[in-house]
Structures are given as structure tokens and as C-alpha cells.
Amino acid sequence: MDSDESYDVVVIGGGNAGFSAAITAAQSGAQVCLLEKAPFEDAGGNTFYTAAAFRCCFDGLQDLLPNLFQPDGTKGLPQDLVEKIEMAPYTEADFHADINRVTKGRADPMLADILVDNSREAVQWLMDNGAKFILSFNRQAFLVDDKYKFWGGMVMSMAGQGKELFEFHLNTARKYGVNIHFDSPAVDLITDPTTNGVVGVKAFRNGSLRTIGARGGVILACGGFQASQALRAQYLGPGWDLAHVRGSKYNTGDGHAMARKLGAKLEGNYSGCHxxxxxxxxxxxxxxxxxxxxxxxxxxxxxxxxxxxxxxxxxxxxxxxxxxxxxxxxxxxxxxxxxxxxxxxxxxxxxxxxxxxxxxxxxxxxxxxxxxxxxxxxxxxxxxxxxxxxxxxxxxxxxxxxxxxxxxxxxxxxxxxxxxxxxxxxxxxxxxxxxxxxxxxxxxxxxxxxxxxITFTFGGLATTRSAEVVSEATFKKIEGLYCAGELLGGLFWDNYPGGSGLTMGTVMGRIAGREAVRRTKTRHTNDGST
The missing domain is CATH 3.90.700.10 (Succinate dehydrogenase/fumarate reductase flavoprotein, catalytic domain)
Structure with a gap:
């Protein structure tokens, strides 16, 4: 494909899921481009507006302590504070039970397994890359009988909340050489006319339309349609155009539209939202x-x-x-x-x-x-x-x-x-x-x-276990197209366990990043390039 520029992996969307995908791919040595619709001063997607709480499985307080910080950035917690904390482990069975209870058993079992099985690893990856996590004393604990009693299974968040989570991702992506372009809305996916596989994207940059090649694939991580009053009324029903938007005004269903043009299968609770x-x-x-x-x-x-x-x-x-x-x-x-x-x-x-x-x-x-x-x-x-x-x-x-x-x-x-x-x-x-x-x-x-x-919508795209977008016509993957974050459909129905959205964004983003890199290497090998 003739293009203005070309990369191994192109990521559309600059929130937690998109950056998780881009960084994971770049850490594997891939050339990565990340396109963000918003200008820099308004960037970060919904991630910027969150409390940055992550739900994951853990084996109790001692499992988390080596990686915890105090709000002022000091590593570790003082012993007298540790002795006042009561915190039960949060097991895989607990996480599954919470998902099943709040979604009334409708959550896609495959996606639920992916979330639960990879939740601790995803949070640890963030920690290992320098993300500073604190215990959510202000959100998830009450002082009762001189003990900080944590409840609800979700006990950690990023220090500095969503603003710091965005800054962490931005700095980490730059460290690994990700080419980040703000104020660069993607408008269309480019496909191979023979295979219908995705080989690139069209995006505006500096007022001109550019074609950007993607040797390994394109990862859609550009959010739901919650910022579109028209789509809210269409899918969620009458009155939803009156809801206040909690986060980014740029999440207007662009990923749904681009994927749908290629025949992507829609999945999940399109009448539901957070x-x-x-x-x-x-x-x-x-x-x-x-x-x-x-x-x-x-x-x-x-x-x-x-x-x-x-x-x-x-x-x-x-x-x-x-x-x-x-x-x-x-x-x-x-x-x-x-x-x-x-x-x-x-x-x-x-x-x-x-x-x-x-x-x-x-x-x-x-x-x-x-x-x-x-x-x-x-x-x-x-x-x-x-x-x-x-x-x-x-x-x-x-x-x-x-x-x-x-x-x-x-x-x-x-x-x-x-x-x-x-x-x-x-x-x-x-x-x-x-x-x-x-x-x-x-x-x-x-x-x-x-x-x-309104935070985000639950209806999205159907994917395989490897984050590949599925075709409605064939029920097989669309080659070279991946999905992560709030654009993913099928996991949350009517409700969700707090903190699991960001965790799933990191989990599926990392899977998409790895798979796009794997596809890049496979194509190079098949073409005799390596």
C-alpha cells in the first residue's frame, strides 16, 4: 500500500487502553504510532477524568505492600499504619462472583475469564513501569474501631487519579519511542481489496488527510459513543440526550462507525451504560x-x-x-x-x-x-x-x-x-x-x-480471545483489526464492578499490542523479509 508513512502498529485512541496497547507493542521493539482525536490540552480520553481505581485479584495486604506508595510519593507504608489495616484477599472466585452478580450472569464468560485471569498481571505491569499505586483510604475504607476496614474488593488507585495515570502513560510511551500525534482524528480504515484485511488508516493531521500504513494491524481504542447525544438517544432510548457527559467530549462512536463499515460484528448491551x-x-x-x-x-x-x-x-x-x-x-x-x-x-x-x-x-x-x-x-x-x-x-x-x-x-x-x-x-x-x-x-x-x-456505553465490538475484531458475516476475525477499552462489547451488562473498566482496558490493550506485534513478525517472515 502506498502511504504517507508506515508503522508496525497503529493505535487509535489515547486513553488507558490505547496507551497500554501502544506501550506493550513498543516494548517488543515494534514501530508504533498512536493517533488521538483531541488536542493535547484536552487529551487523555475518559482516563483523564477517572479516580484511576483498578480492580484486581490479590492475596491480601502483604501481596500489595511491596509496590504501594503514600500520596506524597514516598515508597512504602509506615508500620503503625499497616497494623491498623484490615483487608481481605480478593480471589478469582470473588471477582467472578461480583461480575456475575452485577451483570445478572450476562457477561461473556470468555471476556470475564480474560479480565479475572489477567487482572493482577496487568496492574503489576503498570507498577513495574513506574505507576504509583496508593491504597484508597478515602474511597474504599472506613475507620471503625480504630481499624481501616477495606470493603468491596477494589482497594487501590493511582496517586493523582486519572490525571497522573494519563501522564504516566504519556511519559512511558515516549520513553519507548511511540510516535504520538494529538489533534489527529482517524476517519477511515484502509483495507486490502483482496483479503479485506486492515492495512492502515486515514487520519487528519495539521489540516490535511494522511494515509498511515500498519504492517501488523490497527488497534481501535477510541472509546464508546457516550459523548454523542444522537447516538445515546438512538441506542439508550428517549431522554438520554439530556444526560451530563462525565468525561471526554471526543468519544462519539468513531470506532464503532469505522469498524462497522468493514462489517464488524456489534456485541453486548447497546441499551446499557455506566x-x-x-x-x-x-x-x-x-x-x-x-x-x-x-x-x-x-x-x-x-x-x-x-x-x-x-x-x-x-x-x-x-x-x-x-x-x-x-x-x-x-x-x-x-x-x-x-x-x-x-x-x-x-x-x-x-x-x-x-x-x-x-x-x-x-x-x-x-x-x-x-x-x-x-x-x-x-x-x-x-x-x-x-x-x-x-x-x-x-x-x-x-x-x-x-x-x-x-x-x-x-x-x-x-x-x-x-x-x-x-x-x-x-x-x-x-x-x-x-x-x-x-x-x-x-x-x-x-x-x-x-x-x-454518563461515563461510558456498554455496547461495542465483538472480539476473539486475542482482541481481534470479528466479522458479522463470517464470524471470523477481520485480519489486522483489534479492539480494546470501552469500545469492547459483551463484558458489562446494565452494571459493572467498580474499577474493572480500567483493568480490562489495560488487560485487553496489552493483548492487542502483543498480537499486533506477533502478526507483524509473522508477515515479515512469510514475505521473506527476515
Whole structure:
């Protein structure tokens, strides 16, 4: 193929998955080009906006300690802190159980196996290349009885969150000679007219269209379609064009479109997505590069959520936050005007993370009494003050009734599903709260207005175990075309275990990078070039 330039591997997309693919390929000695649609000042994909939490299997605290850092960059944890940490191992069986539970058994078993089996190796690869991981004390642990009790299986994140994860990938890629081009949107894949195999890509650079050859293959890692209002409404349904975009505004389904032109098979939950309770005062069309993930409002398990009619609409304590936060944005969007209020009393407020609920991050609405809080909420859209007060009165009564009936020793514990419920034998609610149900009665009271923030879409491309994109017509691989990251379809359905998206991005990115290099070497050998 005649081209303006040529490489062994071309990667489209500059987030965690794309950089994982590019770096892995470059570490094998391949010539690699990475094309990123966004200009440098807006680059990083969704990765930039994340809390950079990674879910992986591990054998307990001692397994992780040699690779952990403190937030200030110091290697290792002080012994007195280590002695205060309670952390259970997270086994392959645990990871599989969490995937099966939250996806209701719909996750592609092959993809689930790939994720679980390679999760620890993927995180270790990041660590070995200089990524600084810290324990998520602020997100995944509560101080109970003078012990930091970690919960939910996801215990680590990158120091500096998504911003630092992007910087790490960028610096590592440059170290290994990856040719990185920002403000260079890929617009089409180039194929061999005889085999239909992918041999390159057309991309704009500096205002001109260039053809870029790929001897080993092209890796699509350019995200979902969550930033396209039109595609959201088409696939997710009515009202989804009103959701706020949590991350990159450049994830508009380009990879889906390019692959579809070649007959790629679409796979997975096209009506599903990762969506969270998100600050109602956030930007609508893209994330904020200063506050990034801090617009998330994940403190609802410690209180309640009500809509503008003053009624609760979800079980806030159905499961640990890791396993519900990605679906409750959808439930908020279903409510009148697509907004809701999160409510706590003084007992619940003390557990809220300042990262998300500090006064310089969100508009906290506070009052000394529930009646006063209701008056404030009326000015923010609450339609029925009396219903709001009745909802809380009924909730409090149900909490107290259950506590009178529950077994001795049952107590509030935010680190486990504690069983404190509203659903007793003598009193229960139409919409119950399964865990952490304690009365909201001690002032001062606090509320935050939330809406739906969409993170990424679940529908994507079908692949083989080797990350090769599959043809809809033949159910065989499309030669030279690979996929990784949020463009991958079939793993997440309706929900996902928190932290598994970034892990799968690294896992599948590394597989795609290795396979593209292997194909490069095979083609060189077959052509007699080596």
C-alpha cells in the first residue's frame, strides 16, 4: 500500500487502553504510532477524568505492600499504619462472583475469564513501569474501631487519579519511542481489496488527510459513543440526550462507525451504560478537567435519595457502593426533570468524602431542621414539601421498627452489608432500604442536587480471545483489526464492578499490542523479509 508513512502498529485512541496497547507493542521493539482525536490540552480520553481505581485479584495486604506508595510519593507504608489495616484477599472466585452478580450472569464468560485471569498481571505491569499505586483510604475504607476496614474488593488507585495515570502513560510511551500525534482524528480504515484485511488508516493531521500504513494491524481504542447525544438517544432510548457527559467530549462512536463499515460484528448491551449520580451543576457536554471525578456523588448509601415529588425511588442500600453507583444515574434520569436530592442527617454526613462533597466542589444545602431543609429544596425544584417530610417520617419509623425486631448485636457498619433494613415484619416500605438504614433525625441536615452523569456505553465490538475484531458475516476475525477499552462489547451488562473498566482496558490493550506485534513478525517472515 502506498502511504504517507508506515508503522508496525497503529493505535487509535489515547486513553488507558490505547496507551497500554501502544506501550506493550513498543516494548517488543515494534514501530508504533498512536493517533488521538483531541488536542493535547484536552487529551487523555475518559482516563483523564477517572479516580484511576483498578480492580484486581490479590492475596491480601502483604501481596500489595511491596509496590504501594503514600500520596506524597514516598515508597512504602509506615508500620503503625499497616497494623491498623484490615483487608481481605480478593480471589478469582470473588471477582467472578461480583461480575456475575452485577451483570445478572450476562457477561461473556470468555471476556470475564480474560479480565479475572489477567487482572493482577496487568496492574503489576503498570507498577513495574513506574505507576504509583496508593491504597484508597478515602474511597474504599472506613475507620471503625480504630481499624481501616477495606470493603468491596477494589482497594487501590493511582496517586493523582486519572490525571497522573494519563501522564504516566504519556511519559512511558515516549520513553519507548511511540510516535504520538494529538489533534489527529482517524476517519477511515484502509483495507486490502483482496483479503479485506486492515492495512492502515486515514487520519487528519495539521489540516490535511494522511494515509498511515500498519504492517501488523490497527488497534481501535477510541472509546464508546457516550459523548454523542444522537447516538445515546438512538441506542439508550428517549431522554438520554439530556444526560451530563462525565468525561471526554471526543468519544462519539468513531470506532464503532469505522469498524462497522468493514462489517464488524456489534456485541453486548447497546441499551446499557455506566451512569452515576452526578452533580446537577456540572457541565453538560463534557467533564471538567480541574474537578474531573469529584462531581461524582456516591454518598447515597449513607442516606436517602428523593425525586422532586419528595419520594424515594431506589434501594440506596441494595449493595456496597462499588456495585450500585454505575446504575443509579439511570434511575435518576427516569425521575421527573431527571434530577433528585441526596439527603443525610449529621450522622450520615460525617462519612461523606470531602473529595466529592466539599463546599468548593458542590452546592451543599444545609439546615438545622427538616422543615427548614424542605423550604430550601422547594427553591431548588422540590414540588411537594409535605410529601418530602412524610417520606422521611415513614422512613424513620420503618428504621426504628426494624431495629426493635433485629437480632441482638446488629449494628450500623458501612464496611459490610450490615442488614440494617426498613423491611421488618410489623412495618416496611414500598421502596425499602436493605442495608445501612438508620433514621434521618439528627440535625444539621444536608442535601445535594444530583442528575445523571454518563461515563461510558456498554455496547461495542465483538472480539476473539486475542482482541481481534470479528466479522458479522463470517464470524471470523477481520485480519489486522483489534479492539480494546470501552469500545469492547459483551463484558458489562446494565452494571459493572467498580474499577474493572480500567483493568480490562489495560488487560485487553496489552493483548492487542502483543498480537499486533506477533502478526507483524509473522508477515515479515512469510514475505521473506527476515
Amino acid at each position: 451512569s452515576v449520580a452526578w452533580d446537577a451543576n456540572s457541565p453538560i457536554l463534557s467533564g471538567n478537567r480541574t474537578l474531573t471525578n469529584r462531581y461524582t456523588k456516591s454518598g447515597y448509601p449513607l442516606g436517602i435519595m428523593v425525586n422532586i415529588e419528595g419520594r424515594r425511588f431506589v434501594d440506596e442500600g441494595f449493595d456496597l457502593r462499588n456495585f450500585t453507583y454505575a446504575i443509579y444515574g439511570r434511575e435518576i434520569l427516569k425521575q421527573p426533570q431527571g434530577i433528585a436530592f441526596q439527603i443525610w442527617d449529621a450522622n450520615g454526613s460525617r462519612f461523606l468524602r470531602q473529595e466529592e462533597y466539599a463546599d468548593d466542589v458542590t452546592a451543599n444545602l444545609r439546615a438545622g431542621t427538616l422543615d427548614q431543609l424542605a423550604n430550601i429544596l422547594v427553591t431548588r425544584g422540590l414540588k411537594d414539601k409535605s410529601q418530602f417530610l412524610e417520606t422521611i417520617a415513614e422512613f424513620n419509623a420503618a428504621c426504628k421498627s426494624f431495629q426493635e425486631e433485629c437480632p441482638p448485636g446488629t449494628r450500623f457498619d458501612p464496611t459490610v452489608k450490615d442488614g440494617l433494613s426498613t423491611q421488618g415484619t410489623s412495618k416496611s416500605l414500598r421502596v425499602g432500604k436493605t442495608n445501612w438504614a438508620v433514621p434521618i433525625e439528627r440535625g444539621p441536615f444536608q442535601a445535594v442536587e444530583v442528575t445523571c452523569g
